[in-house]
Amino acid sequence: MNSPSLPMDVRDINVCLLSAKKKRSTSSPALRDLDQMSLCNFPSSRSIAEDLSAAAQTSGGRKRRHPDYDTQSVDITLREPLAKKLRRPLAKVSSISNFIKESPLRQAKIALKRSLSFSKDPPQHPSSKYRLPGTPKQPYTLRKKKSAASKPHLPQNWIDAVGPDAASKLLKEEVKRQEALYSIFRTESELVEDLRMVINIFYHPMLRLSLISEEDHCKIFGNIETILALHEDLVTKLQELRSDGECIERIGDTILQWSHSLTPYADYCANLVTAKFALETQKQDPAVDDFLQRCLDSEFSRKIDLWTFLDSPRSRIMKYPILLKEVKKKTPVGHSDCEDLDQAIASFDTLIKVVDRQTGIAKCLDIISRLDYLHDDQKCTAIQESQFVLCSGLLRNKNGSKLHAFLFDKVFVLARPTRRTSTLTYQVYRQPIPISHLVVEDLTDGEAKIGGSFRGTLKTPSTTGSKFLFKVSCSDPQVSRHSHTLQANGDFDKKAWMDSFKTVVPTIHKVGSSRVTTV
Numbered sequence: 001m002n003s004p005s006l007p008m009d010v011r012d013i014n015v016c017l018l019s020a021k022k023k024r025s026t027s028s029p030a031l032r033d034l035d036q037m038s039l040c041n042f043p044s045s046r047s048i049a050e051d052l053s054a055a056a057q058t059s060g061g062r063k064r065r066h067p068d069y070d071t072q073s074v075d076i077t078l079r080e081p082l083a084k085k086l087r088r089p090l091a092k093v094s095s096i097s098n099f100i101k102e103s104p105l106r107q108a109k110i111a112l113k114r115s116l117s118f119s120k121d122p123p124q125h126p127s128s129k130y131r132l133p134g135t136p137k138q139p140y141t142l143r144k145k146k147s148a149a150s151k152p153h154l155p156q157n158w159i160d161a162v163g164p165d166a167a168s169k170l171l172k173e174e175v176k177r178q179e180a181l182y183s184i185f186r187t188e189s190e191l192v193e194d195l196r197m198v199i200n201i202f203y204h205p206m207l208r209l210s211l212i213s214e215e216d217h218c219k220i221f222g223n224i225e226t227i228l229a230l231h232e233d234l235v236t237k238l239q240e241l242r243s244d245g246e247c248i249e250r251i252g253d254t255i256l257q258w259s260h261s262l263t264p265y266a267d268y269c270a271n272l273v274t275a276k277f278a279l280e281t282q283k284q285d286p287a288v289d290d291f292l293q294r295c296l297d298s299e300f301s302r303k304i305d306l307w308t309f310l311d312s313p314r315s316r317i318m319k320y321p322i323l324l325k326e327v328k329k330k331t332p333v334g335h336s337d338c339e340d341l342d343q344a345i346a347s348f349d350t351l352i353k354v355v356d357r358q359t360g361i362a363k364c365l366d367i368i369s370r371l372d373y374l375h376d377d378q379k380c381t382a383i384q385e386s387q388f389v390l391c392s393g394l395l396r397n398k399n400g401s402k403l404h405a406f407l408f409d410k411v412f413v414l415a416r417p418t419r420r421t422s423t424l425t426y427q428v429y430r431q432p433i434p435i436s437h438l439v440v441e442d443l444t445d446g447e448a449k450i451g452g453s454f455r456g457t458l459k460t461p462s463t464t465g466s467k468f469l470f471k472v473s474c475s476d477p478q479v480s481r482h483s484h485t486l487q488a489n490g491d492f493d494k495k496a497w498m499d500s501f502k503t504v505v506p507t508i509h510k511v512g513s514s515r516v517t518t519v
Helices: 008-025 031-040 043-058 104-116 160-162 164-168 172-208 216-219 223-242 250-259 264-281 286-297 306-329 337-368 381-385 451-456 492-503
Strands: 389-396 404-406 411-420 421-436 438-443 469-474 483-487 508-511
Touching: 160 164, 160 172, 164 381, 172 216, 172 223, 172 306, 216 264, 216 438, 223 250, 223 264, 223 306, 250 337, 250 508, 264 306, 286 411, 306 337, 337 421, 381 411, 381 421, 389 492, 404 421, 421 451, 421 469, 438 492, 469 492, 492 508
Parallel strands: 438 508
Antiparallel strands: 389 404, 389 483, 404 411, 411 421, 438 469, 469 483
């Protein structure tokens, strides 16, 4: 007798059952036993076909009752010790209509999958191009993501570190002094941890993975390993001072001696001028950008980008005088530590001046290297002889065009910012004016009535002049015959420009009664 025709999807299920049986016939006895258990307890494909046909007939009319299927519990584990067995019973269904309630084919396939499935490994994390150092090789779903606050820190306060019993033995003034001393130790330890993280996560991997060249690697990181060694040395010395785990009696002599070894800081801070630009340029590479983004999204970075970590030593060196002055303020008069603290503060002030000077020279050289000259007459010797940039920023000329102005120690230059590929350059505008021939006029607000662009930008009435203006010109027509009326972004910016001009120009003319004309 011919078997009734089955729907194509049901025949597929039957084929899957027969295929699975054939494959497992050549397997171990445990799998053959499992075949018999699974196929005996699962409804036959013919029964499923009859039930599907009945369900289809009742979809538009009255429901019919069908024999209930009572699917027994099926043990789908292999023959292993009892402790490792996993029993996964199939739910009982009271009616085939409930079994195919949503989608008959979908429910049949789910039941088939359950009857033939084995315990599977948990899903693995999608493979990525880079595996960050220290990342365990385990399924992503098994890893519990830690929050940024989970990073171990020292206690915020000295009392929390030593306990209330130790604090109760000291006077209130001494407790405040110990809090100030402990603040230096705690923040120094945190800086060391951050620098170690930069070395282990960024410094070595980016070079080992050949993400950047050795030349770019040096431009970005500089001598950061030397800086780390210096701060590790200070943390070790501070830990020795806290050997009893409670109080620090003196710190001035230790800090003073350590400050004399900080000469590498000048080179590191000067390198930061080009490091930021080099880092931004390397981010144009998709591989580098992907690596940095993965690090930024990881828990160890605390959502802080690489540049912030690289700039942290420069910020730290500027804070030492403030921290030491706070300790000095809370140290009793006549204490043996007072004199050493004063000398340490003076030592850091001198160091900061050296760092500022080296950074200024590096910034000046970097800007000069970016100047783009339209003709050779603009290449005056005063530009090449300059060592510092006293002031710089965007200004507007009489036409409302944005110009980038640079006040060097030898020359005043106006330029238009341009970008070629990924490199920012400055196209020199008109003729640079040497400081020896520079004339500066401070224009009173409302005195000049020039260009609608100024008034449109600041929304000033047409009956009044523009604000925040000053004029620069050259006293020698043979050098430059141009004068420029420029507008700062606000009162604060204008004051910064005027203060910078006063350092190089003997006299600044104050114009408040006559109308300013431009050439």
